[in-house]
Amino acid sequence: MKVTIFGKGNMGQAIGANFEKAGNDVNYLTSEDTATSLSELVILAVPYPALDTIAQQYKQELKGKVVVDITNPLNFETWNELVVPADSSAAEELQNKLPDSIVLKAFNTNFAATLQSGTVGGNTTTVLVAGNEEGKKLFNDALNDSDLNVLDAGQLNRARELEATGFLQMTLAASEQIGWTGGFSVTK
Template sequence: MATITIFGQGNMGQAIAGVFQAGGHSVDFAGKEGPRGELGQVVVLAVPYGAVAGIVTANKEALKGKIIVDISNPVNFETMDELLVPAGTSAAEELAKLLPEARIVKAFNTNFAATLASQKVAEEVPAVVELASDDEEAKGHLAAYIQAGGLQTVDAGALKRARELEAMGFLQITLAMREEISWTAGFALMK
């Protein structure tokens, strides 16, 4: 059983907690002030992209060596026209620069909370979580924890693939905000 700390108790944080708890793992939530105790083996940053740097600054020493899961989509929500990271990079890669001694995995950013909770896209196709990381062992552990909770996973490759995952997340959010798709919809992966 893994211990998992989730920063953020919103819809995504709650849905991700449900996945891990269904797999038999222990979940603790942390607020802006940090965790109540020690951080878990896995730390999920289920917060808006703009909040990540503050969490990292406040918890830098405690995050060393942990599997850090970045779920963010660094969308400029004021304009809905661009990503907030420089071209040729991703939020996950920027996080890896801030935490060089952590094990960064991009995951959950192409899933809406409703699809994680129901484990279905559009209430009919099994939901799949894409993972990208340069740390194969961390990615493997996280995939096993997610699969134990009932979801499928797919290895999207190295951490630089987070660029494409974040573009997918951006497109999906844009479509939902324009009411082209519902918040229970999304991208499905058929194998």
């Protein structure tokens, strides 16, 4: 499968490496690039504020695509709150801006280091994904041969809890209570 990743920072590269390991063809786009066509699966490995620009610029190209939002919409000035309403999420806002796309929430509860190593505290790294069934199936299929576990976190409204979890994990790391190589682990 072909995968387009917006962003080539630590997260974009770590995510891309897992898709490549699973046998997918990965194409990276940066803010300097302009794409005329996008893959069936598109990962937005960008900061939360960039979602608006991408949604506006690529709305037509994203029609019918599965779009994965990895952002944590946190107030980076205070590190003390999410900047989306409590009854919504960045992913739900993005879905409203891209009504002809299938938006998923995933990777926001993972750090790049745990995606690179494939482990968190000795356990396999688990990617939680929220969204509609069709999109999650494509996402799961694309990661099937990677070293990651993928767990279904429910419909897109569960992105609220995923973003709260990502926010908590980031604040713990920023306050040096956990490392950026650690994080939450899900065991069965």
